[in-house]
Each structure stands twice: as structure tokens, then as C-alpha cells.
Amino acid sequence: MSVLELENVSYAYEGSSKAVFSDVTLSFEAGKAYAIAGKSGSGKSTLLHLLGGLDVATRGRVSYGGESLADMNRNRYRARNAGIIFQGLNLLTNASALENIVLSMRISGMKGPGLKAKALELLARVGISPEKASRKILKLSGGEQQRIAIARALAHNPDLIAADEPTGNLDKDTEYKILKIFEDLAHKEGKCVIIATHSKRVTAIADEIWTVDKGVFRSVPTKRN
Amino acid sequence: MYAIFNAMKNLVRNLGRNILLASVTLAVIICVSAALAIGNTSEKMIEDTRLQIGSKVSISLDLMATHEQGQGPDNLASIGIEDYLSYGESDYLDKSVFSVQIPMYSSTVFAVDDETKGQKEWQNQDGSVAKAPTLMLVGNSDAETLSEFASGEREILPGGKMPEELNECAISSDLAELNNISVGDPISIQGQSQSAPNYELIVSGIYSDKTAAYASPMYQFQGLVHLGQRNQVIATYDAVMSKGYETDEGIDFQSQYYLKDPRELDKFEAEVRSKGLPRDYSVSINQEELDKVTGPLAGMRGASSTFMAVILSLGGLALALISYLAVKERKYEIGALRAMGMEKAMISLCLLSESVAITIVCLALGLFAGRAVSQPIADSLLAGQVSASQAQSAGGGGKILMANGKTQTSGVNSYTPISEIEVALNAGTMVQIAVLALALALLSGMVGIVSIAKYEPLKILRERG
Numbered sequence: 001m002s003v004l005e006l007e008n009v010s011y012a013y014e015g016s017s018k019a020v021f022s023d024v025t026l027s028f029e030a031g032k033a034y035a036i037a038g039k040s041g042s043g044k045s046t047l048l049h050l051l052g053g054l055d056v057a058t059r060g061r062v063s064y065g066g067e068s069l070a071d072m073n074r075n076r077y078r079a080r081n082a083g084i085i086f087q088g089l090n091l092l093t094n095a096s097a098l099e100n101i102v103l104s105m106r107i108s109g110m111k112g113p114g115l116k117a118k119a120l121e122l123l124a125r126v127g128i129s130p131e132k133a134s135r136k137i138l139k140l141s142g143g144e145q146q147r148i149a150i151a152r153a154l155a156h157n158p159d160l161i162a163a164d165e166p167t168g169n170l171d172k173d174t175e176y177k178i179l180k181i182f183e184d185l186a187h188k189e190g191k192c193v194i195i196a197t198h199s200k201r202v203t204a205i206a207d208e209i210w211t212v213d214k215g216v217f218r219s220v221p222t223k224r225n
Numbered sequence: 226m227y228a229i230f231n232a233m234k235n236l237v238r239n240l241g242r243n244i245l246l247a248s249v250t251l252a253v254i255i256c257v258s259a260a261l262a263i264g265n266t267s268e269k270m271i272e273d274t275r276l277q278i279g280s281k282v283s284i285s286l287d288l289m290a291t292h293e294q295g296q297g298p299d300n301l302a303s304i305g306i307e308d309y310l311s312y313g314e315s316d317y318l319d320k321s322v323f324s325v326q327i328p329m330y331s332s333t334v335f336a337v338d339d340e341t342k343g344q345k346e347w348q349n350q351d352g353s354v355a356k357a358p359t360l361m362l363v364g365n366s367d368a369e370t371l372s373e374f375a376s377g378e379r380e381i382l383p384g385g386k387m388p389e390e391l392n393e394c395a396i397s398s399d400l401a402e403l404n405n406i407s408v409g410d411p412i413s414i415q416g417q418s419q420s421a422p423n424y425e426l427i428v429s430g431i432y433s434d435k436t437a438a439y440a441s442p443m444y445q446f447q448g449l450v451h452l453g454q455r456n457q458v459i460a461t462y463d464a465v466m467s468k469g470y471e472t473d474e475g476i477d478f479q480s481q482y483y484l485k486d487p488r489e490l491d492k493f494e495a496e497v498r499s500k501g502l503p504r505d506y507s508v509s510i511n512q513e514e515l516d517k518v519t520g521p522l523a524g525m526r527g528a529s530s531t532f533m534a535v536i537l538s539l540g541g542l543a544l545a546l547i548s549y550l551a552v553k554e555r556k557y558e559i560g561a562l563r564a565m566g567m568e569k570a571m572i573s574l575c576l577l578s579e580s581v582a583i584t585i586v587c588l589a590l591g592l593f594a595g596r597a598v599s600q601p602i603a604d605s606l607l608a609g610q611v612s613a614s615q616a617q618s619a620g621g622g623g624k625i626l627m628a629n630g631k632t633q634t635s636g637v638n639s640y641t642p643i644s645e646i647e648v649a650l651n652a653g654t655m656v657q658i659a660v661l662a663l664a665l666a667l668l669s670g671m672v673g674i675v676s677i678a679k680y681e682p683l684k685i686l687r688e689r690g
């Protein structure tokens with residue numbers, strides 16, 4: 001069942017005459033992991049921003065559960081339905097990891113005394129100890145910050161996870177562990193996971209791989225299929 | 226709720242910037258509370274003084290009016306003592322105060338500064354030659370209205386009291402020392418003309434006197450020692466009038482009427498006109514005197530509101546600028562919150578609650594500090610205003626020369642300008658300060674809100690890459 005659909009979507013940045021991509025039609029299903037591969041500047045991040053409801057298509061329609069993102073409350077969509085891991089992370093840098101995650105939970109409307117414990121559990125899942133969880137983001141390493149950004153994207157239990165180079169700063173072992181999480185999210189928890197990446201190892205866990213080049217998306221056969 | 230909680234945490238997270246914001250806010254609050262406290266206190270004192278002085282009505286010959294009508298001094302209508310007394314019987318009045326001054330001579334009590342020891346002679350209006358007056362008998366029907374005593378410039382020395390009985394009087398310590406007079410001693414003084422009554426009085430009190438020795442240096446120069454402040458013999462009005470004066474011939478009679486309500490001046494005037502007060506006489510409060518007394522306060526009130534306006538605009542500008550820069554600096558944080566799905570309105574509320582929280586803390590500290598600084602500021606401001614107004618009134622010519630050529634040297638109407646003020650930061654003022662401070666908080670919060678309103682989350686986040 002497709003969760004997210006792009007129909008004839010074109011996008012050009014404000015003030016730029018050249019479209020990053022035009023007339024793209026794609027469909028993403030629940031329970032699957034997708035890899036979007038492509039050279040730097042090809043438009044991977046731009047696509048994820050559209051999927052994540054941070055921006056709207058210049059033309060065409062992006063819809064979630066059949067409803068156009070352009071017409072819905074995208075704040076609510078970002079808070080509840082989509083979990084975005086930004087290439088630039090965008091964590092609240094002078095708050096702690098724990099605070100970042102609890103705040104995300106709160107924004108999504110989650111309540112109750114158990115949030116802190118849940119957040120710590122989530123952080124432990126990406127390999128962040130309670131001690132590091134209460135440190136300010138600025139006092140953590142790049143790889144640790146990246147894992148916190150992942151945990152934050154999962155904090156509100158979204159249906160859709162859009163990750164932009166989520167393993168860029170990680171060593172091989174950690175990358176493997178994180179990819180395992182993404183794989184489980186798709187296959188065991190039925191989420192729709194979309195990952196923009198350069199990494200071969202990422203494409204290895206994907207059910208579908210799309211490459212983007214000069215604004216054109218092409219499906220690539222996977223090892224799995 | 227969680228968002229407000231997060232906002233409060235932000236206060237600590239961005240401590241440096243918030244301390245800057247708080248310092249400016251605090252400085253503004255301290256200045257504003259000092260200015261408001263001073264302004265409101267002077268306002269209140271002006272009002273009090275207006276009620277006090279504004280209730281004091283004089284009935285006097287209106288020289289300007291008679292001059293305009295082309296009347297010479299000879300055909301002026303005149304009113305007698307009993308007229309003045311009858312005006313005092315009015316339901317509009319709280320009280321009436323009558324005072325008289327009569328030049329006197331004594332062969333046993335020598336006047337201060339009288340080098341002739343009572344030997345100087347002059348010609349009276351009727352042509353007869355008599356001893357020149359050396360003393361001034363002052364009678365006043367209400368000792369409380371003797372302003373020199375009220376202001377503390379004159380003070381009865383221990384062992385004495387103000388005259389109460391018909392045979393009692395009080396004299397200055399200079400006069401007492403010169404003549405070796407103590408409390409309880411009798412003195413004898415004579416009127417100018419042969420027919421004028423003599424007074425045998427007992428000194429009931431001796432007072433220290435810090436008033437200027439003469440209202441005008443000319444009096445001393447001309448040897449008019451009876452116009453010297455130290456040469457007054459103060460008795461009660463009844464004591465002076467007990468000798469049966471019926472007209473104001475040879476005596477200086479003055480009346481002051483105190484209204485129950487200063488707003489009823491018109492009604493009182495209508496009443497005295499119906500009792501026959503001629504048009505040549507005016508019924509008025511002493512505006513000049515009121516202005517003189519309240520002048521320093523009005524100056525201070527003006528200064529404090531100007532100061533407040535300057536502080537509020539400069540402070541507001543500084544706060545607006547800081548919040549603008551702060552939001553610019555925080556745009557990634559705001560972008561991240563927006564990306565996490567927080568609504569713009571919620572973020573605005575958070576920014577607002579941050580600045581309100583800072584303001585509330587500053588308000589508590591500022592009220593405390595404002596209270597401490599406003600008194601010394603008020604004192605020094607007032608000192609400046611008083612000397613300015615003194616310089617002004619000295620230039621304006623000092624004492625008033627009366628229609629009959631006598632001067633008004635003593636008695637009921639020489640108020641001194643207010644030179645002390647007790648600055649109070651009362652509840653009303655605190656509310657005003659709180660409102661102003663919160664307005665500032667809203668201003669700085671609004672600047673932040675307006676400047677984030679133009680950011681879309683993606684645009685903000687994009688700028689980082």
C-alpha cells in the first residue's frame with residue numbers, strides 16, 4: 001500500500017529559473033526501505049524536503065495517505081507523520097540530546113511521565129549512553145550528533161522516515177548498526193523508510209533503489225530482487 | 226505548557242544574551258520607576274499644595290482694575306474692618322484669619338539696629354511731630370498661620386510659649402538680649418499719635434529668628450527699624466484690637482479666608498459681593514504664590530516625564546535591536562523547532578514568554594532598586610529647582626508694596642517654596658511601572674515575532690547549508 005506519492009512533481013528553487021527536477025512520478029510504500037542515490041547536487045535533499053513537508057512542489061502533487069501535502073497542515077504532518085533526519089541534523093544545539101527528543105515527542109502531542117524513559121531507550125538503541133544523553137549537543141561528536149538526529153526522527157513514532165545521508169559521519173560498525181535499525185523499521189515495524197545516500201552499504205538494505213541524475217529518476221534493480 | 230517550560234529552559238541555555246537583555250531591561254525599569262516615583266510624588270504634592278494654598282483667599286484692592294478705570298487713589302471705595310469681619314462669616318469658609326500690624330514706639334525697649342536709641346523723630350500724616358516708630362506690633366488671630374513659625378524659621382525657645390492672653394506677647398531673642406528681657410518681664414509700648422493707645426504686655430515667649438532681617442535692604446538703609454523682622458512684637462489679634470480700633474486708620478489690617486473647598490471660590494465671591502464688596506476689590510487666590518511654591522515641583526514633574534520619555538524610547542529601541550539580533554542569531558534553533566513541527570504561533574508565544582519572564586525578574590529587582598535611587602535623585606533635582614526658582618523670584622523684586630505704602634512683611638501669606646519631597650513608590654506607581662515594563666517586554670517579544678514571521682523553516686535551514 002503506497003503511503004506517499006509524487007505525481008508529475010516539478011520543483012525549482014525560488015529565484016532560480018532551472019528546475020531541480022520536473023515531472024517526477026514516484027510512489028513509496030509502507031514496510032519498505034528506499035534508497036535515493038545520486039551525485040552531489042542532483043536533488044536528493046530537495047526531494048526529501050518535499051516528502052518531509054518542509055516545502056511544497058512548484059508543480060504537481062505530493063500526497064500522504066491520499067491527501068495533498070500542499071493542502072494539509074504540514075506542521076502537524078512533520079510533528080506526527082514524518083520523521084526527518086536532515087543532512088545538517090538541525091538539532092537544538094544548546095539543549096541536551098534527551099531534551100531534543102522529549103521536545104520532539106511533546107510537539108507531536110505525546111504526553112505523560114514515561115517520555116524521558118522512552119527517550120533514553122531510543123537513545124540507547126542508537127548507542128547513546130544516558131550520560132551522553134544529558135550532555136549538550138555541542139559537546140558531542142559528529143557521529144554521536146548524527147545518531148541523536150536519527151533517534152529524534154523516530155521519537156514520535158512516525159509512519160514515514162526520510163533520512164538524508166544518515167550514516168555519513170559514522171564508522172563501519174556503527175553504520176551497520178544504524179542500517180539494521182532502518183531495516184527493522186521498514187520490515188518489522190512496517191514503516192516507509194526513504195534514505196538519500198552515496199553509500200553502497202545503504203543501498204544494500206534497500207528494497208528499491210532510485211538514482212537521480214539531471215532531474216531524472218530511474219529505478220535500479222537491487223540485489224534483493 | 227511544555228513549550229513554555231522549554232522557553233524557560235532557554236533562558237538558562239542562552240544565559241549570556243539574556244543577561245544582556247536583562248541588564249537593559251533592568252536599567253530601563255530602574256530609571257522609569259525613579260522617574261515615575263518622582264513624577265507622581267511631585268504631582269501629588271502639587272495637588273496638596275493647590276488644595277492648601279488654593280483654598281486661601283485674599284480680598285484686596287485691585288490696583289490694576291482701578292487704574293484702568295482712571296480712578297485716582299482719592300476716590301477709591303474703602304471697606305472697613307467690620308466689613309472684612311463680616312465676609313468671614315460664610316458657610317463656604319473653613320476659617321478666617323485676621324492680622325494687624327501697628328508701628329509702635331517704646332522709650333524703654335530699644336529696637337535692634339536703632340542707633341538713636343529711640344530719639345529719632347518724624348512727622349505724622351496729620352503734621353504733628355512724634356517719635357519715629359521703632360517696633361511693629363503684630364496681632365494674628367490664628368498662630369498656626371504664622372508661616373515663619375510653621376516653617377521653623379522662627380522657634381519659641383524653651384521656657385516660653387506663644388501669646389494667648391490679651392496681655393501677652395512674644396519677641397525675638399535679639400530684641401530680648403538687647404534689652405535684657407526674659408520671659409515673664411513686662412514691656413511697655415506706645416502708639417504713634419497722642420491719642421493712640423499704649424500697650425502693657427508681658428513677654429510670654431522669646432523666639433529664635435532665622436528670617437532675613439529686613440524684607441528689603443532699603444528699609445535698613447533708611448533706618449526704618451520698625452520694619453525689621455527682629456523688631457516685631459507678636460501678640461494675638463484680640464490683644465491688639467482690644468484697644469478699640471474700629472477703622473484701619475493707622476493700622477495695617479489684613480484678612481485671609483480659607484475655603485472649605487477651593488472650587489467654591491466663585492460662590493464665596495458672589496456672597497461677599499452681595500454683602501457689598503466694591504468692584505475695586507478682587508477676591509482671589511494667590512496664583513503667583515501658588516506658582517512659586519509649586520514651581521520647583523512642576524519643574525521636577527516635567528523633568529521626570531521628559532527623562533522617562535527619553536529612557537523609554539532609548540530603552541525600547543535598545544531592546545528591540547537586541548531582540549532582533551537575538552532572533553537572527555537564533556534562527557537555526559527556530560528553524561529546527563519549525564522542522565520538528567512546532568507551530569509559528571507557539572514559537573511566538575515562547576519568545577514572548579521568554580521576554581516576559583526576563584521582565585518579571587527585572588521588575589522585582591528594578592522596583593527595589595528604583596525605590597532606593599529615586600529619593601536621592603528627587604532631592605538633587607529639587608535642590609536645583611529650588612535654587613532656580615529663588616534666583617527667579619529674587620530677580621522679580623521680592624516683597625510687595627501695599628496700596629497704602631506699607632509693606633507686607635509678616636503674617637499669613639509668605640509661603641516658602643517646597644524644598645523637601647518624600648518620594649514614595651506606592652501601589653499605583655508600581656502598577657504603572659509594571660504596565661510599562663510589560664509593554665517593553667511585549668515590544669521586544671513582538672520584534673522577535675515579526676522578524677521570525679518571514680522565515681519559512683526550509684529557508685532558515687537552507688541558509689545553514
Ligand SMILES: Nc1ncnc2c1ncn2[C@@H]1O[C@H](COP(=O)(O)OP(=O)(O)OP(=O)(O)O)[C@@H](O)[C@H]1O
Binds near residue numbers: 013014
Ligand atoms: N536554496 C537554494 N537555492 C537555489 N538552489 C539551490 C538551493 N539549495 C540547493 N540548490 C540547488 O539545487 C540542486 C539540488 O541540491 P540538493 O541539495 O538537493 O542536492 P543533493 O543531491 O542533496 O546534494 P548533496 O549530495 O551534496 O547533498 C543543486 O544544484 C543545488 O545547487
Ligand SMILES: [Mg+2]
Binds near residue numbers: 044045046164
Ligand atoms: Mg543533500
